[in-house]
């Protein structure tokens with residue numbers, strides 16, 4: 001069997017639903033199980049609803065819900081078979097009425113709990129899995145939409161749930177496998193539940209991870225990630241117009257890229273696939289004939305650098321302390337403050353009396369800084385970006401840094417790090433320099449590419 005995951009743009013409209021129905025219909029002999037994201041920008045809309053409630057603006061939350069309902073009814077109903085359209089309409093309208101009631105009972109002007117947020121966000125994928133199954137039915141094959149919360153089990157870390165492998169395997173065997181005999185199962189990505197049935201999510205972009213989880217648990221031959229670009233590219237194609245498609249890359253490279261911001265794959269996706277040695281293929285649902293990018297354990301080494309990723313919205317925290325001089329335990333205390341306020345650190349650089357580190361979440365940074373103030377001078381610098389050059393070949397080849405830094409002549413580089421995997425070199429620049437930096441690096445590394453690795 002194979003797992004086919006379709007992202008938000010691949011299921012956003014009646015036309016998109018018809019397109020993916022055709023794609024799945026053409027692959028029924030490979031026994032597909034389908035994982036889908038919420039339609040289009042639905043999850044952004046659900047996040048906006050939560051924010052509106054939190055600032056006490058019920059009208060704004062209800063307006064977002066109306067837009068979501070309009071979009072779903074307009075695009076989903078034409079995708080259903082004539083005789084099933086009324087049933088789907090009843091289901092959709094019932095769901096939106098239920099959501100309307102939910103929004104009205106949250107206390108206005110208060111933060112939603114993480115559990116409440118996960119429950120609200122889950123509606124996107126709960127709806128899309130039902131809708132996609134209807135579109136498949138109309139296309140002429142049996143499909144059943146299943147609520148992933150019965151089949152994927154996690155702990156209760158809302159918003160970043162941790163998978164329970166054995167419980168998930170058992171739940172899939174009980175609730176999903178029996179349907180696979182005669183139907184294409186359609187499951188929502190991103191969402192799951194605790195063993196007690198409390199709704200959880202894997203964090204934004206997490207549907208890719210859901211697909212890999214299901215693929216690994218069911219021993220899939222391949223996990224296909226269908227999206228809106230031709231595959232993994234040498235840089236974000238929305239920033240670099242002449243980016244090349246990678247024909248093949250390693251799990252390690254894909255993980256580094258995803259971790260450093262290349263949105264095309266959720267960073268957790270590669271782990272389950274690597275563990276069971278299941279290849280991942282990234283494909284374009286608008287151009288299904290394109291061969292995409294194959295991600296495998298070992299990729300050819302004849303290209304030094306495979307891709308450039310970036311992450312915006314990075315804050316540098318500079319911590320200076322004369323007490324650090326020769327003192328053991330200082331770094332432990334420093335990181336303990338970040339740990340206490342659940343803020344993860346991406347990059348670290350030290351000198352004799354200072355430590356600089358970067359974070360991409362600043363919601364608790366004030367508390368961290370207040371705590372550190374007792375032992376050090378702390379300064380934050382917002383508006384930075386991490387740029388990361390990735391390739392397994394970096395490990396074996398001297399001079400990559402020299403090539404990077406000569407390409408960036410005249411640009412201020414704030415921090416540099418060469419990861420222990422030695423398959424990436426990353427550095428921090430001002431956000432305003434980001435486009436220029438990525439373009440210059442792309443020119444330096446990808447002007448003349450190896451045809452075995454790049455399209």
Ligand code: ADP
Nearest residue numbers: 007008009227231232233235236238262263264
């Ligand atoms: P989906 O909704 O299908 O999950 P995403 O928006 O999450 O799609 O991911 C696809 C997007 O990732 C592309 O439209 C592209 O702009 C962005 N992207 C960033 N870096 C890369 C890269 N190196 N290769 C391909 N796409 C990338």
Ligand code: ASP
Nearest residue numbers: 037043190204205206207
């Ligand atoms: N719908 C979720 C999101 O937008 C998960 C996903 O699409 O992967 O983050």
Ligand code: MG
Nearest residue numbers: 007205263264
């Ligand atoms: Mg995505």
